[in-house]
Structure formats: structure tokens, C-alpha cells
Amino acid sequence: xxxxxxxxxxxxxxxxxxxxxxxxxxxxxxxxxxxxxxxxxxxxxxxxxxxxxxxxxxxxxxxxxxxxxxxxxxxxxxxxxxxxxxxxxxxxxxxxxxxxxxxxxxxxxxxxxxxxxxxxxxxxxxxxxxxxxxxxxxxxxxxxxxxxxxxxxxxxxxxxxxxxxxxxxxxxxxxxxxxxxxxxxxxxxxxxxxxxxxxxxxxxxxxxxxxxxxxxxxxxxxxxxxxxxxxxxxxxxxxxxxxxxxxxxxxxxxxxxxxxxxxxxxxxxxxxxxxxxxxxxxxxxxxxxxxxxxxxxxxxxxxxxx
Amino acid sequence: xxxxxxxxxxxxxxxxxxxxxxxxxxxxxxxxxxxxxxxxxxxxxxxxxxxxxxxxxxxxxxxxxxxxxxxxxxxxxxxxxxxxxxxxxxxxxxxxxxxxxxxxxxxxxxxxxxxxxxxxxxxxxxxxxxxxxxxxxxxxxxxxxxxxxxxxxxxxxxxxxxxxxxxxxxxxxxxxxxxxxxxxxxxxxxxxxxxxxxxxxxxxxxxxxxxxxxxxxxxxxxxxxxxxxxxxxxxxxxxxxxxxxxxxxxxxxxxxxxxxxxxxxxxxxxxxxxxxxxxxxxxxxxxxxxxxxxxxxxxxxxxxxxxxxxxxxxxxxxxxxxxxxxxxxxxxxxxxxxxxxxxxxxxxxxxxxxxxxxxxxxx
Numbered sequence: 160x161x162x163x164x165x166x167x168x169x170x171x172x173x174x175x176x177x178x179x180x181x182x183x184x185x186x187x188x189x190x191x192x193x194x195x196x197x198x199x200x201x202x203x204x205x206x207x208x209x210x211x212x213x214x215x216x217x218x219x220x221x222x223x224x225x226x227x228x229x230x231x232x233x234x235x236x237x238x239x240x241x242x243x244x245x246x247x248x249x250x251x252x253x254x255x256x257x258x259x260x261x262x263x264x265x266x267x268x269x270x271x272x273x274x275x276x277x278x279x280x281x282x283x284x285x286x287x288x289x290x291x292x293x294x295x296x297x298x299x300x301x302x303x304x305x306x307x308x309x310x311x312x313x314x315x316x317x318x319x320x321x322x323x324x325x326x327x328x329x330x331x332x333x334x335x336x337x338x339x340x341x342x343x344x345x346x347x348x349x350x351x352x353x354x355x356x357x358x359x360x361x362x363x364x365x366x367x368x369x370x371x372x373x374x375x376x377x378x379x380x381x382x383x384x385x386x387x388x389x390x391x392x393x394x395x396x397x398x399x400x401x402x403x404x405x406x407x408x409x410x411x412x413x414x415x416x417x418x419x420x421x422x423x424x425x426x427x428x429x430x431x432x433x434x435x436x437x438x439x440x441x442x443x444x445x446x447x448x449x450x451x452x453x454x455x456x457x458x459x460x461x462x463x464x465x
Numbered sequence: 466x467x468x469x470x471x472x473x474x475x476x477x478x479x480x481x482x483x484x485x486x487x488x489x490x491x492x493x494x495x496x497x498x499x500x501x502x503x504x505x506x507x508x509x510x511x512x513x514x515x516x517x518x519x520x521x522x523x524x525x526x527x528x529x530x531x532x533x534x535x536x537x538x539x540x541x542x543x544x545x546x547x548x549x550x551x552x553x554x555x556x557x558x559x560x561x562x563x564x565x566x567x568x569x570x571x572x573x574x575x576x577x578x579x580x581x582x583x584x585x586x587x588x589x590x591x592x593x594x595x596x597x598x599x600x601x602x603x604x605x606x607x608x609x610x611x612x613x614x615x616x617x618x619x620x621x622x623x624x625x626x627x628x629x630x631x632x633x634x635x636x637x638x639x640x641x642x643x644x645x646x647x648x649x650x651x652x653x654x655x656x657x658x659x660x661x662x663x664x665x666x667x668x669x670x671x672x673x674x675x676x677x678x679x680x681x682x683x684x685x686x687x688x689x690x691x692x693x694x695x696x697x698x699x700x701x702x703x704x705x706x707x708x709x710x711x712x713x714x715x716x717x718x719x720x721x722x723x724x725x726x727x728x729x730x731x732x733x734x735x736x737x738x739x740x741x742x743x744x745x746x747x748x749x750x751x752x753x754x755x756x757x758x759x760x761x762x763x764x765x766x767x768x769x770x771x772x773x774x775x776x777x778x779x780x781x782x783x784x785x786x787x788x789x790x791x792x793x794x795x796x797x798x799x800x801x802x803x804x805x806x807x808x809x810x811x812x813x814x815x816x817x818x819x820x821x822x823x824x825x826x827x828x
Binding site for chain 2: 195235239242243244245246248249250252253254256257258259260261263264267374378379382385386389423425426428429432433435436439440441442443444462
């Protein structure tokens with residue numbers, strides 16, 4: 160395997176957790192809810208996913224545990240922000256703090272243990288093609304799943320009636336409510352979906368990226384996923400190359416560190432975070448006059464009048 | 466059955482004061498269950514967590530030492546949150562404040578510099594924190610970039626920058642390769658209040674900041690502006706208040722306070738710059754701000770309470786082998802309950818039979 164091939168494979172693996180978590184958050188934000196707890200849900204997904212896979216020896220059960228953990232946390236978020244009309248920013252932060260603490264508690268017993276990482280699915284014949292074969296047809300199941308998820312999301316949001324309702328709820332909850340749509344129920348479903356995706360994205364880290372669990376192993380990926388949604392202007396298609404771009408930055412900085420260019424390693428490690436800030440500034444500035452692609456009701460509290 | 470929220474006609478002062486207390490009570494109940502789940506005696510664990518630290522002088526001082534940065538950071542954050550701007554990167558501003566102030570301590574180390582060093586360090590720390598906080602504020606005002614995400618990203622950057630300094634240019638040559646600067650000189654150290662104790666001048670500074678914040682919010686036009694911009698942005702625009710200017714101001718002030726807390730922590734209890742100078746003060750301070758209901762006096766009390774959980778958590782780890790992460794779980798749960806109970810101040814909560822829904826479904 161050549162270096163270029165190895166780098167591209169690594170980029171895909173680094174991008175997949177970002178893509179999964181960002182995909183979920185995109186649906187949540189399209190419904191008008193800002194869940195800042197992605198980091199917390201991801202790290203819980205990582206801890207529970209690893210625990211599940213370690214105890215049962217099955218990657219699938221691990222992934223399901225991760226999904227369940229993400230959904231459980233997002234259910235708390237839904238209860239507070241949708242049921243009790245609590246500020247979404249503060250609740251999302253609480254979710255992250257709780258998730259980091261709980262994952263440490265759950266994961267403590269598993270630190271230092273190893274599992275068999277998720278296998279790469281080699282498609283017969285196709286994966287034997289030179290160069291492209293390894294990259295396109297020999298990834299693990301999560302990679303294909305994440306891309307299928309984006310396609311399905313695009314179809315749901317733009318081609319189905321309920322996708323239209325979802326966008327209506329996110330753009331003007333008062334009107335959607337007046338038309339008789341159950342705003343809070345739709346938002347709850349979106350939030351739970353977001354939790355499931357974040358949990359799966361987090362579970363990907365110990366199940367496929369590294370075959371072990373370290374406390375705090377998400378290292379800000381949840382926050383980068385949030386930034387990706389802004390970067391993608393809330394469009395599913397753009398999310399894909401946004402995620403791969405960020406994956407590329409984080410892998411290239413690792414290789415640059417390895418090459419020893421005389422640049423402090425800390426500066427290279429800071430690159431993904433600095434890149435996020437730059438991208439947010441550039442995107443927000445470019446959008447400036449066309450006043451924002453963001454769902455109009457994003458982050459606003461909705462209490463149905465009786 | 467379903468949950469229905471009814472907006473209260475007027476705010477209830479009783480509930481406003483009671484809600485943090487209810488939140489704490491609910492958190493304790495939840496903790497009791499968690500302790501039982503972990504197979505520890507809840508009574509013994511709660512005692513170690515919340516009562517034991519209050520019974521000896523050393524722990525009492527230690528609570529005040531831990532509360533100092535929490536209160537200072539939370540006061541700054543409360544200004545932001547009142548104005549409805551979201552600085553969540555106080556942890557990074559704390560670290561940069563520590564770095565900025567330490568620069569002078571490192572430069573003057575071993576020289577015969579006089580007593581001007583410490584005051585100058587405190588000024589540099591506050592300045593460093595304020596400038597660092599202005600980055601997300603300017604990105605917000607000039608380009609409309611979300612201050613939530615940028616301020617948080619800068620936490621990771623600050624952490625790596627500090628790490629670089631203490632492993633590289635500022636490392637103590639006599640430090641056996643440990644990533645730390647040399648021990649600060651006495652003139653670069655925050656003096657302790659009681660000889661041989663841990664309580665230091667920072668506690669007094671924190672109290673002064675509480676007083677200043679009370680005056681700012683309760684007695685000045687600026688404080689009024691901050692609250693109007695947060696509570697009624699439209700009214701604020703009609704009133705001619707400059708929202709952008711307030712974003713810059715609240716960020717700068719909160720950054721300065723976080724930076725000041727950072728340099729006080731480094732020049733006080735720690736005595737040198739090293740990685741891991743904060744056990745998450747910047748994030749815990751967010752909880753302190755909300756638990757204190759964004760009110761200076763409330764924040765003082767809330768800061769002492771959360772400092773108690775840090776000390777209690779450490780003691781529980783030592784004496785009962787309870788994982789330290791439980792403290793974070795505790796803090797997260799507490800914030801949830803605080804926010805949920807805050808909802809009681811604004812709304813009356815009713816449980817309604819589900820079939821009532823049809824009546825006002827399409828309104």
C-alpha cells in the first residue's frame with residue numbers, strides 16, 4: 160500500500176465520526192433545535208459502545224450500545240428544552256459536562272482493554288482494483304453507512320412530505336403549529352435522531368478508529384461536528400466534503416508531525432481547531448448579506464399556546 | 466398525560482430564591498441513588514462529600530481557594546449570559562491569563578526585581594484573558610461567526626499553547642525535564658493571608674469583584690443596558706443601545722476576570738506554570754453562574770458550594786475509592802436540575818390528560 164493510499168484511508172476513517180455526528184445535528188438544527196451536547200453524546204457513545212463491544216465481542220452490539228447511549232442523553236435534552244422550555248444553549252452545555260463525567264465513570268473499568276476493530280468489508284473483485292479499489296471498496300461498514308445516511312437524509316429532507324414539515328417546523332414554528340403540525344413531537348424525534356447519530360459517531364472511535372477506549376477520546380470532535388453543520392450551510396451534500404476536509408486537516412497534521420518539519424507539534428495539533436475558527440469566520444462572512452442559511456427558528460424556545 | 470407550560474403572569478420571588486435550593490435537593494437525591502448503584506453507602510458518601518470538608522480548618526481554607534477562581538470567572542460569564550451572548554471559552558481565557566502573567570514571572574526570575582512584579586503580573590493576566598476573549602467577540606461582531614463555537618475552539622488552542630511553552634522555551638532547566646517553569650520568586654507570588662495557611666490574597670480580590678459586579682449590575686446604566694439587550698433585544702435597539710459594543714464589552718470583561726483568575730491561581734496556590742493548572746474551572750464556572758441565578762451574591766454562594774464538591778470529591782476518592790469523575794457527573798446533573806427549576810420561575814407546569822389536546826390542536 161502506497162503512502163497516498165494510506166493517507167486517504169486514514170482521512171476517511173478520521174472523517175467518518177465527524178460525518179455521522181454532524182449528520183444527526185443537521186437534522187436537529189433543521190427542526191429548529193440547537194443541541195450543543197454533541198460532544199457529550201459522542202463521548203458517551205464511545206464509552207458505552209466500547210463497553211458493549213468488549214463485553215459481547217460484537218461490533219454491532221457495541222454500535223447499538225453507542226446509539227442507545229446517545230439517544231438516552233438526547234432524551235434528557237428533549238425533556239428539558241422541549242418539555243420544560245429551558246434555554247437550549249445552557250442545556251446543551253450541561254449535556255456535555257454530564258456526558259464527559261458519566262463516560263469517565265462507565266469507561267473507567269475498560270481503560271487499557273482492547274477489542275478487535277470493526278473489519279473492513281472487501282467487496283470481491285472491486286477491492287482488488289489498483290489504488291481506487293482499496294479506497295472505495297474496502298472500508299468498514301460504518302463508512303458506507305455514513306454515506307448512505309447522508310443520501311437518505313437528503314431524500315428525506317427534500318423529497319418527502321415529512322421532510323418538508325421538518326423544515327417548516329425549523330423555519331417558523333408558530334406557522335407550523337398553526338397549520339396543526341405537532342411541533343414539539345417532530346422536534347423530539349429530530350433530537351432523538353441526532354442523539355443516535357452522535358452516539359454512533361462516538362462509538363466509531365473505539366470500535367474502528369482505535370481499538371481501545373481512553374477518557375476524553377472525542378477531543379472536541381463533537382464541537383467540530385457542530386461547526387461542520389454551519390460550514391455546510393445546513394445542506395446534507397456539503398456536509399460530506401466538509402467532513403472529509405476536516406478529516407484531511409487532522410490526518411495531514413499528524414503526518415507533518417511525523418515528518419518533523421521543525422514546527423512545534425502543539426501548533427500542528429491546534430490546526431484542526433484553528434481551521435474550524437477560520438472556516439466559521441469565512442463562511443459567516445460570505446453569507447453576510449444573504450442573511451443566513453440557518454433555519455429561522457434555530458435555538459428559539461417554543462411553548463404552544465393552549 | 467402530557468406536560469403543559471403556562472406562562473406566569475408575574476415572576477414569583479419566592480420561587481426565584483427557592484429554585485436553586487430545590488435543584489440542589491433533587492441533585493442530592495439523584496446522587497444518593499448513584500452512590501447506591503456504585504455499591505457505596507449513600508449516607509457515608511454524602512457525609513464525606515458535603516459535611517466532612519466543613520469540619521476542619523484546612524478544608525475550609527481549601528474551599529475558599531477553589532471558590533476564588535470559580536467565583537471570579539462566573540461573575541464575568543454572568544455578564545455575558547445576562548446580555549445573551551455565549552462565552553463558553555472561559556477555560557481558555559483562564560489559561561492565557563496564566564500564561565500572560567507568567568511571562569513576567571519567568572522573565573524576572575532570579576533577578577532582584579522589586580514588589581512591582583506581582584501587580585504587573587495581575588494586570589498582564591487580566592489583559593491577556595481580555596484580548597483572548599476579544600477574538601471570538603470580534604469574529605462575532607465583524608463576521609457573524611458563532612461565538613459559542615469559536616470561544617470553545619480557542620480552549621483547545623490555549624491548552625496546546627501552554628503545553629508548548631512549558632515543554633519548550635519556558636521549561637525550568639533545573640526541573641529534571643518536567644514540563645514546568647521554575648518556581649516563581651517571592652515577589653511574583655500571591656501572598657497568603659494567614660501565615661502557614663493556603664488562603665491567599667486572591668480571595669479578597671474575588672470578594673472585591675463580587676462587590677464591583679453588584680454595583681455595575683444594580684446601580685449603573687451599563688448594567689441596565691446589559692440586562693435590556695439580553696432580555697429584550699428589540700426594546701434595546703429602540704432604546705439606541707449598541708448591541709455589538711456590549712458583546713465586545715462583556716466578552717472583554719469576562720475574559721479579563723478569567724485571565725485574572727488564571728494568573729492568581731498560578732502565582733498563588735500552584736507557584737509555577739505547568740500543564741493541567743485547571744481542573745475545568747472555566748466550565749464549572751458556567752454551572753456556578755447559573756446556580757447563582759446570574760446574580761453576584763448568588764454566584765458567591767454557588768461558587769463556595771461547587772468548590773465544596775471539588776474538595777468533597779477528592780476526599781471521597783481517597784477515603785471511599787469513589788471515582789473522581791463522579792464529581793463531574795454531579796456537576797452536570799446539578800446544572801440540569803438548576804435549568805429545569807429555572808423554568809418554574811417563568812412557567813407553571815401542569816399535567817394534562819392527553820384527550821384535551823384535540824380542543825386546541827389547530828388553534
